[in-house]
Amino acid sequence: MAIAIKPVGGLTPANIGESLRRKPDLKGALFQFVMLxxxxxxxxxxxxxxxxxVSDAWPVLSTRLGDxxxxxxxxDAGRAGISQGLKGTFYLCVIVAIVAFPLGIAAAIYLEEYAPRTRLSSFIEVNIRNLAGVPSVVYGILGLAIFVxxxxxxxxxGGRSPLAGGLTLAALVLPVVIITTQEAIRAVPSALREAGFGVGATKWEVIKDHILPYAAPGILTGTLLSIARAAGEAAPLLLVGTITGFISNSPGWFDVRQVQDKFAAMPTIITSWAKQPEEGFRVENAAAAIVVLVAFVILLNSAAILLRNRFEAKRAG
Amino acid sequence: MTKEQFERNDGKGESMDVLQIARPVAAATSDAEVTDNPTVLALKDLSVFYGDFRAVRGVTVDVRDNEITAMIGPSGCGKSTVLRSINRMNDLIPGARVEGDLKFHGVDLYDAKVDPVEVRRRIGMVFQKPNPFPKSIFDNITYGPKIAGVPKSEFEAIVEKSLRRAALWDEVKDRLDESALGMSGGQQQRLCIARAIATSPDVLLMDEPCSALDPIATGMIEDLMQEIKSRYTIVIVTHNMQQAARVSDRTAFFTAEADSENDRRTGVLVEYDRTERIFSNPADIRTENYVTGRFG
Known part of the structure; x- marks a missing residue:
């Protein structure tokens, strides 16, 4: 007579097996399929x-990659190389890093930590976000007008030079650097700030000793990704005036005087070659240059990921 | 203590010595029953605002030397707000301000000449959730002394002394170089206490220090508080009435009620007395209802 199983919500020992059986979840499966x-x-x-x-570039990559x-x-398509473009892009990236990183990070720290929350500061914030969305060609016009x-x-x-181009690209990525740094700073737990202030640290000490080290991986990732973006930009450089055809000077890699000289850059070489009628340029050389540029950007991104992981490991102790 | 000592000094460790001199001998005998210890913190008709919102009003509390003062009350009664205004932690929140008197050894803590950084060195804080720096155990403790300008040669002694007082030394003495984040929650919280006392503060503020800990770790923190109260004046905010009854000498009971000036609820101090009176024979019916579990 004793009840063996206490009924749960209308369940009886007779129907419990049926009620627990798995039913087909069509909507869930469809959703998963759409995502996949x-x-x-x-x-x-x-x-x-x-x-x-890669297949377009293969004739070049397989026979004369070094050259x-x-x-x-x-x-001559069979002899053309990209060393000047690589040097140009390298110096552009260096200039972007030197100019945009300190400025952007400092601006973000000010906005996050010091700026009073007023209408002016939110107006500035909104406009930094807008600037990040401005088409790059507009920055090219700015660069032409100001830096060239x-x-x-x-x-x-020196007019149409890596310096002018680098400053233009720095202006282009500056909003992105500011925004990613701000986001990294915002992600710092408030408990960490309080811990710092709680033992009598000044604002500057809290920023320097706790906030920046904690935010470093995020800042680093954002800034290195912005360099990768700068490395791939063609439109602003076309306006600033890179050389895309024949260029006589080919200084050594570490001859820094070239930052004030005529220059070529990878993305603009690619755009220019892709417009050539000759197949050796249009297909093979352009594709090979793309492969090299992509490899360069992947290298940068991997460096960003590696550095971030190292910082994060350090943060976790 | 004179006013000058709160103004920003050159941070060369002088501040540490001042506190040692200023500390009166603890009333160790039964005299404590008859004569009250000297007042360390005097809150008089204190109100704290966040912008236009008055979070808590009418707080009059004398925190006495070498005693544990507990602040209890339901959520939203402003007890944490009061605690955070004592070491000017509320300064970090835009729009936060106080009205009324908050005196520390007779000095108005909200005087324009007072540096909040100096205040926080003398009035340390332990937070609700353990928040060690993502650094080694050793560096966690030496950070406060380091920025206060204490010479490196004293660090080892400070670390040992602080960890011993926090009842943590035996557990971690062999792994001082390891990350503090690898410790258990209870150990982290004791490390935070050690970190707070490493700057030789006068007062320790504890904001629900055991709410994230299990009963065993809670017991250790409570024992620790009893041990260190001969050296520090402690103010603790707690949700746990039994904890307040167990550890504190005096208890302030707060509640939340409708503000006469707007329709939002504001915290108010109901009663402040010796703990045994609050729990056995409170003067206010609201206190009685709360401590007997009929409300809140």
Missing amino acids: FSLSISIGVLVVLLYTV FVTGTLAP NGWGISALT
């Missing part, structure tokens, strides 16, 4: 792109 499909499309596009580029990387811009032709500034930059 979206992912496959993204990856598929990437794979097709890489495959096309291609060390060679100079030449009218600007009165007094052109004497410093």
Whole structure:
């Protein structure tokens, strides 16, 4: 007579097995499928792109990769190389790093830690976000007007030079650097701030000893990714005036005087070659240059990830 | 203590000595029953605002030397707000301000000449959730002394002394170089106490220090408080009435009620007395209801 199982919500020993049975979840399965499909499309596009580029570039990569990387811009497709473009892009990145990183990080620290929350500060914040979305060609016009032709500034930059281009790209990535740094600073737990203030640290000490070290991985990732973006930008450099055809000077890698001289850059070389009628330039050389540029950007990104992991390991103790 | 001592000094360790001199001998005998210890913190008709919102009002409390003062009350009664205004932690919140008197050894802590950084060196704080720095155990403790300008040669002694007082030395003495984040929650909280006393503060503020800990770790922290109260004046905010009854000498009971000036609820001090009176024979019916569990 005793009840063996206490009924739960209308359950009886007779129907409990049926009620616990797994039922098909069609909506859930469909949702999962749609997500997977979206992912496959993204990856598929990437794979097709890489495959096309590498197969187009294969005649160059397989026969004369060394010469291609060390060679100079030449009218003959079989002899043309990209060393000037690599040097140009390298110096552009260095200039971006030197100019945009300190400025952007400092601006973000001020906005997050010091700026009073007023209408003016939120107006500035919104506009930094807007600036991050401004098309890069607009920065090219700015660079042309100020860094190439600007009165007094052109004497410093040497006109159409890596310096002018680098400053233009620095202006382009500056909003991104500021925003990513701000986000990294915001992610610092308030408990850590309180701990610092609680033992009698000044604001500056809390920022220097706790907030920046904790935010470092995030800041680093954001800034290095912004360099990768700068390295791939063609439009502003076309306006600033990189050389895309034949260029006579080919200084050594570490001859810093070239930052005030005529220059070429990888993205603009690629755009210019891709427009050539000759197949050796349009297909093979352009694709090979793309492969080298992509490799360069992947290298930068890997460095960002490695450094971030190291900082994070340090943060976790 | 004179006013000058709170103004920003050159941070060369002088501040540490001042506190040692200023400390009166603890009333160790039964005299404590008859004569009250000297007042360390005097809160008089204190109100704390966040912008236009008055979070708590009418707080009059004398915190006495070498005693543990507990602040209890339901959520939103402003007890943590009061605690955080004592070491000017509320300064970090934009729009926070106080009205009324808050005197530390007779000096108005909200005087324009007072440096909040100096205040926090003398009035240390332990937070609700253990918040060690993501550094080694050793560096956690020496950070406060380091920024206060204490010479490096004294660090080892400070670390040992602080960890011993926090009843943590035997557990961690062989792994001082390891990250503090690898410790258990209870150990982390004792490390935070050790870190707070490493700067030789006068007062320790504890904001629900055991709410994230299990009963065993809680017991250790409570024992620790009893041991160190001969050296420090402690103010603790707690949700746990039994804890207040167990550890404190005096208890302040807060509650939240409708503000006459707007329709939001504001915290108010109901009663402040010796702990045994608050729990056995409170003067206010609201206190009685709360401590007997009929409300809150």
